[in-house]
Amino acid sequence: MQATSFEKDKIKIVLLEGIHASAEKVFSAAGYQNIVTATKSLPKSELEEVLADAHFLGIRSRTQVTEELLEASPRLAAIGCFCIGTNQVDLTATSLRGIPVFNAPFANTRSVAELVLGEMILLLRGVPQKNAAAHRGEWLKSATNSYETRGKTLGIVGYGHIGTQIGILAENLGMSVQYFDIESKLALGNAQAADSYEQLLATSDVVTFHVPETPITKNMMDQQAFEHLKEGAILINASRGTVVDIDALDKALASGRVSGAAIDVFPVEPKSNQDEFVSPLRAYDNVILTPHVGGSTMEAQANIGIEVAEKLVKYSDNGSTLSAVNIPEVALPSHEGKHRICHIHRNIPGILAKINDIFSSNNANIAAQFLQTNEKVGYVVTDIDRSSSVKAFEELKTIEGTIRTRILY
Numbered sequence: 001m002q003a004t005s006f007e008k009d010k011i012k013i014v015l016l017e018g019i020h021a022s023a024e025k026v027f028s029a030a031g032y033q034n035i036v037t038a039t040k041s042l043p044k045s046e047l048e049e050v051l052a053d054a055h056f057l058g059i060r061s062r063t064q065v066t067e068e069l070l071e072a073s074p075r076l077a078a079i080g081c082f083c084i085g086t087n088q089v090d091l092t093a094t095s096l097r098g099i100p101v102f103n104a105p106f107a108n109t110r111s112v113a114e115l116v117l118g119e120m121i122l123l124l125r126g127v128p129q130k131n132a133a134a135h136r137g138e139w140l141k142s143a144t145n146s147y148e149t150r151g152k153t154l155g156i157v158g159y160g161h162i163g164t165q166i167g168i169l170a171e172n173l174g175m176s177v178q179y180f181d182i183e184s185k186l187a188l189g190n191a192q193a194a195d196s197y198e199q200l201l202a203t204s205d206v207v208t209f210h211v212p213e214t215p216i217t218k219n220m221m222d223q224q225a226f227e228h229l230k231e232g233a234i235l236i237n238a239s240r241g242t243v244v245d246i247d248a249l250d251k252a253l254a255s256g257r258v259s260g261a262a263i264d265v266f267p268v269e270p271k272s273n274q275d276e277f278v279s280p281l282r283a284y285d286n287v288i289l290t291p292h293v294g295g296s297t298m299e300a301q302a303n304i305g306i307e308v309a310e311k312l313v314k315y316s317d318n319g320s321t322l323s324a325v326n327i328p329e330v331a332l333p334s335h336e337g338k339h340r341i342c343h344i345h346r347n348i349p350g351i352l353a354k355i356n357d358i359f360s361s362n363n364a365n366i367a368a369q370f371l372q373t374n375e376k377v378g379y380v381v382t383d384i385d386r387s388s389s390v391k392a393f394e395e396l397k398t399i400e401g402t403i404r405t406r407i408l409y
């Protein structure tokens with residue numbers, strides 16, 4: 001019997017948190033019509049209900065994908081984070097279940113860089129407090145504590161895609177740029193690597209954070225770090241809410257050690273635009289508070305929608321895991337005329353031999369084979385003749401250590 005593909009209209013795609021319509025267009029153009037969308041993140045019970053029979057999930061930064069949620073989503077084949085950060089997903093649990101997680105590593109970086117640049121200029125001029133006062137009917141015309149960016153020092157913590165762009169933009173304003181990164185980085189323009197994190201804090205007029213959420217970056221800007229900060233410095237965080245200890249920032253603002261701040265990300269963020277934003281920072285006119293919108297521009301969201309949806313379609317149609325953050329990356333050509341068998345397994349010795357024994361005992365003619373492993377997981381993709389594929393596929397599922405198998409026609 002000639003096998004046929006799993007019908008695309010049976011593949012359910014769930015897109016949450018107001019993912020841009022460009023994503024739906026990509027899925028539709030590729031023949032996927034069963035798409036459920038929501039403009040916000042869903043409460044636990046609704047999320048579990050919608051994912052009970054879903055194959056692909058698209059989220060932004062709010063939805064937490066936990067082991068428990070994965071347990072309740074037995075058909076989930078892949079997850080798309082329509083953003084940069086993937087800390088909201090349990091990457092170990094997804095990888096041990098053979099669920100690739102994709103993101104858009106660059107598309108919103110310029111948007112974040114521009115927001116930070118704007119905030120820095122406004123804070124150096126004291127605009128947030130003058131603006132707040134004017135809204136109350138007060139007139140604060142004064143040059144006191146109002147500065148140009150020119151000649152000031154910007155300290156960038158995390159000199160990656162966003163940090164480097166901010167460095168270049170800031171140099172064009174005439175600023176001196178220094179950075180601190182745990183990796184050795186190519187300095188762009190005239191930027192200088194700081195000798196240490198503490199040295200950067202002590203010598204920068206503005207400090208901006210662009211690190212990922214990791215155990216090491218948690219509370220990187222804590223009480224002790226504030227003590228190193230230059231008196232009257234400005235602090236910006238548009239990375240993750242865990243990076244800056246908000247209570248310590250509250251104290252530093254109250255004492256005047258920090259003269260102004262711009263915070264886009266928070267340890268606890270409201271789940272929807274209808275929920276109240278609670279923070280001690282609301283008390284300060286000299287703090288710009290934004291609702292995690294660093295990457296929220298029309299340009300970035302449209303591009304992210306296309307980029308991540310294309311990655312999910314590619315994984316669904318041809319098994320490619322290129323740019324997955326938790327599964328070995330395999331870039332695959334088209335498999336026209338062949339059946340493609342994808343096998344994700346625990347990385348234990350001897351699995352490839354067992355896979356190929358099964359193909360051999362089924363007289364399967366291997367046209368191409370691709371293999372990639374990481375510490376925990378291996379991914380083998382084999383293109384074989386149609387005649388022997390279905391039986392071999394069934395046998396592959398019995399290999400010890402198998403996590404997930406797929407056959408693509």
Ligand SMILES: NC(=O)C1=CN([C@@H]2O[C@H](COP(=O)(O)OP(=O)(O)OC[C@H]3O[C@@H](n4cnc5c(N)ncnc54)[C@H](O)[C@@H]3O)[C@@H](O)[C@H]2O)C=CC1
Binds near residue numbers: 109157181238265295
């Ligand atoms: N507010 C928003 O809407 C957005 C926030 N983000 C956040 O910004 C973060 C940075 O984004 P990218 O620049 O694109 O990431 P990236 O991965 O290109 O750069 C991050 C840099 O931080 C460095 N780093 C990691 N741990 C560090 C540590 N402990 N100390 C110093 N440096 C460290 C890395 O070596 C790397 O150079 C993302 O992980 C994400 O959490 C990203 C986009 C939008």
Ligand SMILES: O=C(O)CCC(=O)C(=O)O
Binds near residue numbers: 062085086
């Ligand atoms: O746009 C979003 O929802 C989150 C943006 C972000 O923080 C990221 O890209 O990591």
